[in-house]
Amino acid sequence: MPDRRGLSVHAVRVHRPVRALLTVLFLVASVAIAAPAPAAPLPRAKGCKGLVALTFDDGPARGTTHRLLQILQKKRVPATFFMVGQRVAADPRAAREVERAGFLTANHSWDHRDMRTQSYREVRQSLRATRRAMKRAGLHPTDLMRPPYGALAPPARRAIRDAGYVPVMWSADSLDWKSGDADQIARRILGGLRPGKRNIVLQHDGVNRSPISVAAVSQVIRVAKRRGYCFTALDERGRPGFPTPTVTATAKDGTEGGEAVVTLRLDKPAGRDTAVVVEALSGTATVGADLPPLHLRVEIPAGRLKAKVRIPITADAVAEPTEHFTLRLRHPEGLRIVQETTQVAVLDVPPPTAPAAPATRTDLPGPPFLALGPKYS
Numbered sequence: 001m002p003d004r005r006g007l008s009v010h011a012v013r014v015h016r017p018v019r020a021l022l023t024v025l026f027l028v029a030s031v032a033i034a035a036p037a038p039a040a041p042l043p044r045a046k047g048c049k050g051l052v053a054l055t056f057d058d059g060p061a062r063g064t065t066h067r068l069l070q071i072l073q074k075k076r077v078p079a080t081f082f083m084v085g086q087r088v089a090a091d092p093r094a095a096r097e098v099e100r101a102g103f104l105t106a107n108h109s110w111d112h113r114d115m116r117t118q119s120y121r122e123v124r125q126s127l128r129a130t131r132r133a134m135k136r137a138g139l140h141p142t143d144l145m146r147p148p149y150g151a152l153a154p155p156a157r158r159a160i161r162d163a164g165y166v167p168v169m170w171s172a173d174s175l176d177w178k179s180g181d182a183d184q185i186a187r188r189i190l191g192g193l194r195p196g197k198r199n200i201v202l203q204h205d206g207v208n209r210s211p212i213s214v215a216a217v218s219q220v221i222r223v224a225k226r227r228g229y230c231f232t233a234l235d236e237r238g239r240p241g242f243p244t245p246t247v248t249a250t251a252k253d254g255t256e257g258g259e260a261v262v263t264l265r266l267d268k269p270a271g272r273d274t275a276v277v278v279e280a281l282s283g284t285a286t287v288g289a290d291l292p293p294l295h296l297r298v299e300i301p302a303g304r305l306k307a308k309v310r311i312p313i314t315a316d317a318v319a320e321p322t323e324h325f326t327l328r329l330r331h332p333e334g335l336r337i338v339q340e341t342t343q344v345a346v347l348d349v350p351p352p353t354a355p356a357a358p359a360t361r362t363d364l365p366g367p368p369f370l371a372l373g374p375k376y377s
């Protein structure tokens with residue numbers, strides 16, 4: 001389990017010369033982990049000889065899975081983990097570590113029974129119980145599943161489809177459960193990669209021989225990269241690529257002399273780092289006067305579903321009705337924007353108690369104004 005810090009501040013790129021003002025802006029990741037999340041840049045399919053999606057079945061198995069996550073993070077390579085429900089229920093922390101480290105999770109049945117021997121109802125129960133265990137462990141699993149042994153019969157196919165799952169097989173089999181040392185397993189995988197194809201590699205992090213298989217991963221990544229392959233996760237259709245989560249912004253009302261807090265949320269894990277530009281547009285509240293100019297590229301690291309942006313609001317001396325400005329999301333990277341703009345209300349500070357006297361700066365209530373004053377000096 002990675003250490004958790006309550007708060008982490010991420011570097012953000014400021015495009016305009018307002019760095020001084022924006023020093024009071026910072027980003028709070030909702031789920032912070034000590035280890036850096038893997039950055040999986042969007043593969044430029046044109047520049048790649050082929051795509052490779054690494055997949056690991058039968059986990060989580062605490063020690064082995066943890067070791068594997070370390071290797072993948074160090075190499076900044078994405079992967080997808082097909083988990084067995086019973087294992088997730090037995091060790092939810094090990095399962096959670098996978099998602100927090102930035103990797104996608106998927107369903108590999110409850111108890112690894114051959115689905116050809118199961119009825120429609122049994123398959124649905126197996127998938128449902130696994131999904132429930134994953135959610136209970138704090139995961140946001142994909143709608144991808146892999147049948148144990150890759151074995152399916154018509155009732156199981158119907159059950160999978162009716163449950164909203166996409167079955168995912170593989171194209172390069174490591175046979176890691178069966179035989180070979182790390183070098184032999186790596187060569188088997190590399191020998192199965194096809195240029196110009198969408199390659200899906202099958203390995204295991206939850207079987208007896210998994211430590212040997214995990215030891216092959218570095219070599220697979222190194223050699224495949226040298227040969228021009230690009231690594232991806234799996235998209236919503238179960239093909240090498242990445243899911244495209246929807247990003248939404250919600251804003252808490254700002255207060256003069258305080259701040260407006262904007263929360264960016266993804267509806268599902270992205271399996272890689274994503275980003276979106278947040279801009280402020282003047283409404284009745286004026287950008288450049290009531291709040292600083294804002295044009296900020298906010299990065300949401302793999303493994304996180306939330307980021308917060310804090311926008312300082314200037315206090316003025318005038319009692320006035322609630323004002324508004326507009327937040328606009330632009331230039332999504334790996335994300336989809338459904339609603340581009342969000343209204344943010346700016347509430348006036350409580351009016352001075354002196355009746356009807358025109359407000360001046362010295363009339364303003366002390367703490368909110370004075371506390372923030374030095375930030376603008």
Ligand SMILES: [Zn+2]
Pocket residue numbers: 057058108112148149
């Ligand atoms: Zn399996």
